[in-house]
Amino acid sequence: MAEEVNTFDKLLNDLALKIMMVDPGDLSVVGDLILDLENLDSTPDITAKFPNLKQMALDLRVALGKIVMTDIDDSAENFDIVGQCIGLMEEVYRKDDNDPESLASFNNLLSTLSSSSTAPENLKDSPSEEQTDNPPAQSPAPADSTPATEAPDKPVILDTKPESLDFMEDMELLSGFIEETREHLDSIEVNILDLEDNPGDMEIINNIFRPFHTIKGVSGFLNLTNIQALAHSTENLLDDVRNNIRAMDESVIEVVLKVGDCLKLMIDNLQDTIDNGAESYKNYDIANYIRWVKGVQGAETTTEPATATPAADSAAPAQAQESAPSAVTPPPTTAPPSSPPPKSSPAPPAPPNTAAKPKTKAKKVGATIKVDVDKLDGLVNAVGELVIMQTMVRANPHITAIADPKLNKDFGQLFRITSELQKTSMSMRMVPIRQTFQKMIRLVRDLSKKTGKQANLVMEGEETEIDRNMVDSIYDPLVHMMRNSVDHGVQMPEERERLGKPSYGTVSLRAYQKGGYMVIEIEDDGQGLNTEKIKRKALERGLIQESDNLSDHDLNNLVFLPGFSTADQITDVSGRGVGMDVVKKAVEKLRGKVDVMSEPGKGSIFTIRLPLTLAIIDGIIVQVGTERYIIPTIAIRESFRPRREDYKTIKGQGETLLVRGNLIPIIRLYKYFQIEAKCTDPCEAIVVVVESEGKQRAIMVDELLGKQEVVIKNLGGITDITGVAGGTILGDGRVGLILDLAGLVTAKMNYNLDLPAAVSKDSPAIEEVTEPENTADSEKTTEPEQIS
Amino acid sequence: MAAEQTAVADSTENGLGGKYLTFSLGSEEYGVEIMKIREIIGIMEITAVPHTPEYIKGVINLRGRVIPVLELRLRFNMATRKYDDRTCIIVVEVNGPSGPIMIGMLVDSVSEVINIDSAEIEPPPEFGTPTESENILGMGKIKGEVKILLDVDKIVGAGVLEHLEASA
Numbered sequence A: 001m002a003e004e005v006n007t008f009d010k011l012l013n014d015l016a017l018k019i020m021m022v023d024p025g026d027l028s029v030v031g032d033l034i035l036d037l038e039n040l041d042s043t044p045d046i047t048a049k050f051p052n053l054k055q056m057a058l059d060l061r062v063a064l065g066k067i068v069m070t071d072i073d074d075s076a077e078n079f080d081i082v083g084q085c086i087g088l089m090e091e092v093y094r095k096d097d098n099d100p101e102s103l104a105s106f107n108n109l110l111s112t113l114s115s116s117s118t119a120p121e122n123l124k125d126s127p128s129e130e131q132t133d134n135p136p137a138q139s140p141a142p143a144d145s146t147p148a149t150e151a152p153d154k155p156v157i158l159d160t161k162p163e164s165l166d167f168m169e170d171m172e173l174l175s176g177f178i179e180e181t182r183e184h185l186d187s188i189e190v191n192i193l194d195l196e197d198n199p200g201d202m203e204i205i206n207n208i209f210r211p212f213h214t215i216k217g218v219s220g221f222l223n224l225t226n227i228q229a230l231a232h233s234t235e236n237l238l239d240d241v242r243n244n245i246r247a248m249d250e251s252v253i254e255v256v257l258k259v260g261d262c263l264k265l266m267i268d269n270l271q272d273t274i275d276n277g278a279e280s281y282k283n284y285d286i287a288n289y290i291r292w293v294k295g296v297q298g299a300e301t302t303t304e305p306a307t308a309t310p311a312a313d314s315a316a317p318a319q320a321q322e323s324a325p326s327a328v329t330p331p332p333t334t335a336p337p338s339s340p341p342p343k344s345s346p347a348p349p350a351p352p353n354t355a356a357k358p359k360t361k362a363k364k365v366g367a368t369i370k371v372d373v374d375k376l377d378g379l380v381n382a383v384g385e386l387v388i389m390q391t392m393v394r395a396n397p398h399i400t401a402i403a404d405p406k407l408n409k410d411f412g413q414l415f416r417i418t419s420e421l422q423k424t425s426m427s428m429r430m431v432p433i434r435q436t437f438q439k440m441i442r443l444v445r446d447l448s449k450k451t452g453k454q455a456n457l458v459m460e461g462e463e464t465e466i467d468r469n470m471v472d473s474i475y476d477p478l479v480h481m482m483r484n485s486v487d488h489g490v491q492m493p494e495e496r497e498r499l500g501k502p503s504y505g506t507v508s509l510r511a512y513q514k515g516g517y518m519v520i521e522i523e524d525d526g527q528g529l530n531t532e533k534i535k536r537k538a539l540e541r542g543l544i545q546e547s548d549n550l551s552d553h554d555l556n557n558l559v560f561l562p563g564f565s566t567a568d569q570i571t572d573v574s575g576r577g578v579g580m581d582v583v584k585k586a587v588e589k590l591r592g593k594v595d596v597m598s599e600p601g602k603g604s605i606f607t608i609r610l611p612l613t614l615a616i617i618d619g620i621i622v623q624v625g626t627e628r629y630i631i632p633t634i635a636i637r638e639s640f641r642p643r644r645e646d647y648k649t650i651k652g653q654g655e656t657l658l659v660r661g662n663l664i665p666i667i668r669l670y671k672y673f674q675i676e677a678k679c680t681d682p683c684e685a686i687v688v689v690v691e692s693e694g695k696q697r698a699i700m701v702d703e704l705l706g707k708q709e710v711v712i713k714n715l716g717g718i719t720d721i722t723g724v725a726g727g728t729i730l731g732d733g734r735v736g737l738i739l740d741l742a743g744l745v746t747a748k749m750n751y752n753l754d755l756p757a758a759v760s761k762d763s764p765a766i767e768e769v770t771e772p773e774n775t776a777d778s779e780k781t782t783e784p785e786q787i788s
Numbered sequence B: 001m002a003a004e005q006t007a008v009a010d011s012t013e014n015g016l017g018g019k020y021l022t023f024s025l026g027s028e029e030y031g032v033e034i035m036k037i038r039e040i041i042g043i044m045e046i047t048a049v050p051h052t053p054e055y056i057k058g059v060i061n062l063r064g065r066v067i068p069v070l071e072l073r074l075r076f077n078m079a080t081r082k083y084d085d086r087t088c089i090i091v092v093e094v095n096g097p098s099g100p101i102m103i104g105m106l107v108d109s110v111s112e113v114i115n116i117d118s119a120e121i122e123p124p125p126e127f128g129t130p131t132e133s134e135n136i137l138g139m140g141k142i143k144g145e146v147k148i149l150l151d152v153d154k155i156v157g158a159g160v161l162e163h164l165e166a167s168a
Helices: A002-021 A027-043 A051-068 A075-093 A100-118 A173-198 A203-221 A225-242 A250-276 A287-298 A317-325 A372-396 A397-401 A403-426 A436-450 A468-488 A493-498 A533-539 A552-559 A583-587 A742-746 A763-787 B003-015 B152-155
Strands: A156-159 A282-285 A430-432 A455-460 A463-468 A504-514 A515-522 A593-599 A602-609 A617-626 A627-632 A637-641 A647-650 A654-659 A662-668 A686-692 A695-701 A703-709 A725-728 A736-741 B018-025 B030-034 B037-043 B056-062 B067-072 B088-096 B100-105 B109-116 B136-142 B144-148
Touching: A002 A075, A027 A051, A027 B100, A051 A075, A075 A100, A173 A203, A173 A250, A173 A436, A173 A662, A203 A225, A225 A250, A225 A287, A225 A372, A250 A282, A250 A287, A287 B056, A372 A397, A372 A403, A372 A725, A372 A763, A403 A763, A436 A455, A436 A504, A463 A468, A468 A504, A468 A515, A468 A583, A468 A602, A533 A552, A552 A583, A552 A593, A583 A593, A602 A617, A617 A695, A617 A736, A627 A703, A637 A742, A654 A695, A686 A703, A686 A742, A695 A742, A703 A725, A703 B100, A703 B109, A725 B067, A736 B056, B018 B088, B018 B100, B030 B109, B056 B100, B088 B109, B088 B152, B100 B152, B109 B136
Parallel strands: A455 A504, A627 A736, A662 A695, B030 B144, B067 B100
Antiparallel strands: A156 A282, A430 A463, A504 A515, A515 A602, A593 A602, A617 A627, A617 A703, A637 A686, A647 A654, A654 A662, A686 A695, A725 A736, B018 B030, B018 B109, B037 B088, B056 B067, B088 B100, B136 B144
C-alpha cells in the first residue's frame, strides 16, 4: 500500500515538474508527460482507490496526444491548462476525492483546451517576435513576402526519414562533436548576453564568431548539412558585424540567440539519434532561419548603404559565403583593426573606440583535461580508504605502544599528506556553479520580455564550487525559483514607480560557501510574500489552526507545502497550480534545505542550502545495542534525555514526547530494526529529534558517539530497505548504516510496544531488572543451538 | 598436459567440467566454479541490516567496498552453527541488475580446489520438488565422494537482494 501511494506521489510530482519546464514547441516533454500518465494509469490499484484519477489520466493523455498530433496547438496557454489539470489531479490525489464533480470540472478544463485549437494563426500580424505565439505547426515556410526580420518558429520537422545518415558512421567523432557543440552554444549564449551590455566590444563578438565557425567546420566535416548551413549563415552575419559592415544591434542578438536555440534542438536530436537509432533522426527545415539570418544581415546596415548586400536576397550572402571561411582573422586581442577584411567591402574602418577597448574580459582559464567520471570516483574511494586505513594503523595497540618520536613525526607527516590528497581528490569532482548561473541570464531576460516586467539579474559568487553530480539536479529548482521571483516578486514597472522604487527590479543570485554548505540565495526587491494571504489559505486548507502561534517567518515558509500557490492569476510563467513544494522536494533529495525570508513591500530572499558534495555526509554517530548508525546532521533538531513528565503514551500504543508544546512521536529504533538495545526506557535513553519532509520524530538511541564526516556507499546490491539510506566505513573499519530519515518518518511503526504497564512511574526499576535477564536468556538459548 | 587437454575438450561438452572450489556445510561438500570466486576471507564483524531475510547476515567492509554477506546454511534452511576459526567468507562475483556485484557467502570451512571432468558430473537428482534442485548445477563425483556443484548466480544473484522487504 505504502509503496503504491509513493508511486502515485512520485508520478504526480514528476508530472508537475515537467509541465513547469515545458516550452511551447517542445514536444519531447509532452512525450514524457504521456509516458508518465501511462505509468500512472497502469499502476495497480488505481482503479480501486482513485477511479477519478484514472479517468483524469486517461483524458489528459488523449488531450496530450492531440497536442502531439497538432490537433491542438502547443501554445503556452494550452500548457497552462494542462498544468491546471495536473494541479487538479494532485488535489484529487491528496484529498482522496472521488467526487464526480471534480471529474466534471476537470473535463471542463480539458474542453477549454480543445476549443482553443481553433484559435486563428495570428503570427503574421502579431508584432511580437516571440516564439510563444501559436505557431502554425506544420505550415510551409513563409513566402518571400514575409518580413525578413520576423523570427521563424521552432524549426519545422520536414520528415523523420533520414535522407542520409552517413555521419552516423563515426559515433565517437559525432558524440565528441555533440558535446563540444553544446559547450560552444552555451558560451555563445553567455557571450551574446554579455554583448547586450557592452555592444561593440570586439573581443566578445569574436568570442561568438569563433564557436560558430568551429561548429560550421566540424559539422561540414561530418556531413551534417543542416547544421552546417545554419552555422554558416550566422557566421557570415557575425563576420559582417565584426568587419563593421553591420552594426551589432538588438535584431542581431535576437537572431543569434534563436539560432542557438535551433542548433541546440538539432544537437539534442542528434544525441537522440545516437541513443535510439536512426529512426529518431529528424530532418529539420531550417530555411526559415537562414532566410531570417540573411534578412537581418541585409537589413539596415548602419555604417554605409551596403552595396555588397543588395536586397535581402540570397545572391549576395551566397557570394559572401564563398570568401567567409577564409576570413578567419586571428583574434584581434590587442591590435586595432589593422587590415581591412579580405572581402572587398565598402565598410569604413571600424571606429577606433570599438576595437581599441582593451577590456580584458577574458577570464583566466587554466589548462584542463577531461577525465572519466568513474576513474575519478575510483580515486576518491581509494583515497577515502587510505585515510581510514591510516587511522586503523595508528590506533593499533602495537603501534601506540611504541614511544618513538621519529615514528610520531612520520605519522604526522603521513597524516598531512593523506588529508591533502583527500582534499584534492574531493575538489576534482567540484565544478564552479557559473554555468548553471549563466543559464539564468537568458531565463531572466526572456521572462522579463514575456511578463512585461523589467528585471536586472545580479550574480555573485559564480566561482563557488559544487559537486558535479549536483549541477543537473539543482538546475530545475533554480529555474522555478527564478521564475517565481520575476513573475510574482518583481512588480510591473508602473507599480514600482508608484511605490517609489526604480522601475527596474533587481533579482540577485548569490552563491557562497558557509560552514560545510553551499548556499544559493535568490533575492528580489519586489513585493514580498503576502503573509496574510498565506495564513488565510493555510487556515482554509486546514494546514494550521487559528490557535497556532506562528511567526511571520513560519507562515511564509508554508509556501513550501504541497498545493500552495497564492497567485490569483495563473500566468504563463509560474503559478500553474504547482508550487514551491516541488522545489523543496528536489532540494531535499540533495539533502539540502530551502527557506524564505520576506519583508512585505521590500522583497523576499529564498535560500537554498546544499551539502558541498553528495559523496560525503555530515553525520552524528549513534549507538543502539551493538550497532552504530549515522544520522545526517542536517536533519537533527536537538537531542537530549527526556524527562519522565514529558513522556506520554497514546492509548498505550503510540508514544510521544512533549517538546516545547509539540507532541513528537517516538521511534524505538531497536524495535523497528529488530535488534537488542541497552536502553528500552525512553527516559534512560537519548532521543534525537529529527525533521524530514516537515514531520518531526524522536529517535531513541542508547548514546551519541560523536560527529563525523562519512563517505556514503551503497550496500553492494541490497536496496529498498526502509530506514536505511546506505552504508559507510567507520573509523574502525566496520560498516555503519546511514539512516534514511525520510523513510523512517513515513514508515509504519507497527512493532509491538507491550509496555503500557511497564512504563509507569515505578517501572524503570522493573525494566532494568528484566532487561539484562532478557539478553542473558537469549544468549543462553541461542548458543547451544548454534553449536548443535 | 594431455590430461589437461582432455579436460578442456570435456568441458566444452556440457560446459560444466573445470576447476571448482569445494567447501563444507556440516557433513555435505559443495563446489563453486573457480571463475566466480574473487577471494576468500576469514570471518569478520558483520553489520546487520534490518528488515532483511534471516540468511542475509549483513554487510562487511571489503577493502572499502560494502558487500552483503549471506549465510549459506540459512539460505539452504539448515541450522546455523557457531562461527569458529575455520569459518570463511567466500566472496563471489555474480550478475546483479546493473552490472556485476560482489557477495560474500558464509561457509563452515573451505576445503580445496579440484578439477572435475564433465564426465564426472551428473545432473542433479530429482526430489520431486523442483525448487530444491534448481540452484544446483550438477553432482560431481570424485573418489567416491559427492560434491554438490552450486549455481551461485541463482543462489546469491539477481533478485535475491532486491525488494527484500517485500519478501522478508
